[in-house]
Amino acid sequence: MTETIAPNTAPAVRRPLTSRRSVRVVGGLLLPVLILIAWQLTTALGLVSISQLPSPAMVWIAAVDLFDRGELTLYVAISTQRVLIGFAIGAALGLAAGSLVGLSRAADVLLAPTLGAIRAVPSLAWVPLLIIWLKYGEESKITLVAIGAFFPVYTTVAQALRHVDRQLVEAGRAFGLRGVRLFTAVQLPAVIPSVISGLRLALAQAWLFLVAAELLGASMGLGFLLAISGTNGRIDRILLAIILLALLGKLTDAILGVFEKWAIRKWA
Amino acid sequence: MSASTTTSTVARRAAALGGGSARSLAAGPSGAKAALAVEFAGLGRTFAPSAGTVASVAARPVLRDVSLTVRAGEVLAILGTSGCGKSTLLRIAGGLDSPSTGSVQIDGSPTTAFDTRCAVGFQEPRLLPWRTVAANVSLGLPRGTAREAGRARVAELLELVGLTAFAGHRPAAISGGMAQRTSLARALARNPGVLLLDEPFGALDALTRLKMQDLLLDVHAAAPTTVLLVTHDVDEALQLADRIILLGQEPATTDAGGTRADGNARAPGATTFGATIVQELTVPGNRPRDRGSAELAELRGRLLAGLGIDRHGDARGVASSTNIPHFPY
Ligand SMILES: Nc1ncnc2c1ncn2[C@@H]1O[C@H](COP(=O)(O)OP(=O)(O)OP(=O)(O)O)[C@@H](O)[C@H]1O
Ligand SMILES: [Mg+2]
Numbered sequence: 001m002t003e004t005i006a007p008n009t010a011p012a013v014r015r016p017l018t019s020r021r022s023v024r025v026v027g028g029l030l031l032p033v034l035i036l037i038a039w040q041l042t043t044a045l046g047l048v049s050i051s052q053l054p055s056p057a058m059v060w061i062a063a064v065d066l067f068d069r070g071e072l073t074l075y076v077a078i079s080t081q082r083v084l085i086g087f088a089i090g091a092a093l094g095l096a097a098g099s100l101v102g103l104s105r106a107a108d109v110l111l112a113p114t115l116g117a118i119r120a121v122p123s124l125a126w127v128p129l130l131i132i133w134l135k136y137g138e139e140s141k142i143t144l145v146a147i148g149a150f151f152p153v154y155t156t157v158a159q160a161l162r163h164v165d166r167q168l169v170e171a172g173r174a175f176g177l178r179g180v181r182l183f184t185a186v187q188l189p190a191v192i193p194s195v196i197s198g199l200r201l202a203l204a205q206a207w208l209f210l211v212a213a214e215l216l217g218a219s220m221g222l223g224f225l226l227a228i229s230g231t232n233g234r235i236d237r238i239l240l241a242i243i244l245l246a247l248l249g250k251l252t253d254a255i256l257g258v259f260e261k262w263a264i265r266k267w268a
Numbered sequence: 269m270s271a272s273t274t275t276s277t278v279a280r281r282a283a284a285l286g287g288g289s290a291r292s293l294a295a296g297p298s299g300a301k302a303a304l305a306v307e308f309a310g311l312g313r314t315f316a317p318s319a320g321t322v323a324s325v326a327a328r329p330v331l332r333d334v335s336l337t338v339r340a341g342e343v344l345a346i347l348g349t350s351g352c353g354k355s356t357l358l359r360i361a362g363g364l365d366s367p368s369t370g371s372v373q374i375d376g377s378p379t380t381a382f383d384t385r386c387a388v389g390f391q392e393p394r395l396l397p398w399r400t401v402a403a404n405v406s407l408g409l410p411r412g413t414a415r416e417a418g419r420a421r422v423a424e425l426l427e428l429v430g431l432t433a434f435a436g437h438r439p440a441a442i443s444g445g446m447a448q449r450t451s452l453a454r455a456l457a458r459n460p461g462v463l464l465l466d467e468p469f470g471a472l473d474a475l476t477r478l479k480m481q482d483l484l485l486d487v488h489a490a491a492p493t494t495v496l497l498v499t500h501d502v503d504e505a506l507q508l509a510d511r512i513i514l515l516g517q518e519p520a521t522t523d524a525g526g527t528r529a530d531g532n533a534r535a536p537g538a539t540t541f542g543a544t545i546v547q548e549l550t551v552p553g554n555r556p557r558d559r560g561s562a563e564l565a566e567l568r569g570r571l572l573a574g575l576g577i578d579r580h581g582d583a584r585g586v587a588s589s590t591n592i593p594h595f596p597y
Contacts, residue, residue: 185407
């Protein structure tokens with residue numbers, strides 16, 4: 001908020017233009033629309049061959065075609081389902097492990113180095129192992145997504161808990177709080193804003209790991225669509241999958257963003 | 269103490285509190301616990317050098333040989349210059365810190381970590397930012413207080429500290445003085461055997477400070493509890509306390525025999541052996557006291573001298589004509 005040296009007679013504080021909802025929505029759509037126009041122009045004027053860059057209309061037709069076969073809905077649904085289930089499992093485990101490591105010195109000493117090492121393993125390295133262990137079924141994909149979602153939550157929660165204002169924790173203890181009651185009354189509320197930003201990171205990472213999982217071993221889903229379109233040379237479908245991933249990622253992130261706003265108003 | 273001089277104080281007290289609301293505090297929903305005696309025996313506290321400091325910095329003694337018995341129900345004021353260890357002493361009494369040597373006993377048994385017989389009003393307000401003022405005060409309620417009774421008690425305490433209108437505000441939306449009053453209300457909500465207050469009125473303006481001092485006296489009169497009150501305000505100590513201790517370096521450890529400029533010209537680091545009780549005096553008369561009495565003026569002079577403040581003139585000579593309390597800021 002800018003410093004408005006408003007006299008007391010001013011009934012409401014003026015909000016800067018950039019914090020208005022309509023301005024934000026229109027402003028955010030500006031660049032995508034420009035890109036779309038540029039894309040349309042390049043293909044219409046023949047600056048790039050359509051075998052390299054199909055026109056927006058061709059991508060739209062590919063979408064309609066896939067939709068008519070029932071594949072589009074299926075792929076979007078299965079990918080979203082994998083992300084949501086994997087994200088839920090990974091975030092819950094990350095919250096638990098992060099709380100443990102952030103609150104307990106012993107857990108920090110015992111667990112933090114190992115978890116740090118596991119975290120350093122690149123996502124793709126898990127895929128062959130998971131496929132052998134869990135076959136091509138849902139479990140392997142969901143596990144990989146959960147691994148992806150786990151670490152951002154674990155790291156932010158553990159960090160944030162270590163940095164909770166000691167004076168507040170001490171005050172809580174002085175007023176008779178300990179254990180679970182101290183955690184829910186002081187430590188948890190203090191870290192909620194960081195937990196939510198961790199969750200947002202985790203969600204982005206979940207989509208990332210989903211595509212990794214589906215690219216390498218799946219029979220449906222957006223990553224699978226990317227993989228077979230790559231081998232078939234269907235650039236229109238590749239673009240479609242990329243656009244869908246962008247939209248889905250942004251949509252799920254926006255939902256968490258609403259939750260974040262609410263939580264910050266309540267807890268910060 | 270003459271009756272005429274105290275009348276005005278009593279009248280102001282009554283006005284400030286809007287009637288005898290403090291009286292009802294005695295029969296608070298959670299019931300008053302008995303005041304408990306506190307006994308310090310040869311207490312000392314030395315802080316180990318922290319990891320960040322240079323190697324040459326040795327362990328730092330802050331307190332040494334503090335021996336004192338605070339009677340149940342007594343109000344003890346702890347005076348001393350900044351950094352002499354007042355907060356440390358209070359924290360040890362409340363089980364927030366442990367002594368390096370010696371011991372503290374409350375009601376004849378050693379203090380435990382975060383002793384539940386004590387309530388602390390910290391030097392900083394330490395309010396939970398996500399809770400409203402009322403919810404912060406309710407944090408102080410003793411465990412197992414019934415919901416309704418707790419709510420009534422919180423409302424009562426907020427009324428006493430003059431924050432009813434701000435009950436629903438978050439700490440970020442109230443002033444520093446209001447936050448400090450909230451913190452005081454939270455400590456009072458505990459109804460403790462020992463009330464530990466660390467400069468509870470430090471951030472208040474002069475008028476609010478007087479009101480809050482009177483509030484504390486009323487609460488104490490209504491529900492007797494042992495109070496350990498850290499302050500750097502000599503007049504506050506004289507007004508509120510039954511007994512005052514002055515923490516400082518023992519004169520023997522400083523070069524001058526007298527106490528004249530020692531407090532200000534303390535050589536940093538070199539000859540500190542930790543602060544101990546250098547003066548202990550019982551304040552005469554019953555509360556509320558006449559702030560202008562000659563007797564108090566003489567005590568004030570002694571305490572100020574102990575704090576290293578030169579009063580520009582022989583305290584004993586001018587004391588009887590001093591009517592205006594002055595604050596040693
Ligand atoms: N946890 C700690 N670790 C190391 N040193 C400490 C610690 N707590 C306090 N001290 C030291 O002890 C000394 C006394 O601190 P304390 O807070 O008790 O002073 P105080 O008398 O309350 O001062 P003030 O009036 O300014 O509040 C200080 O020099 C401080 O540096
Ligand atoms: Mg202090």
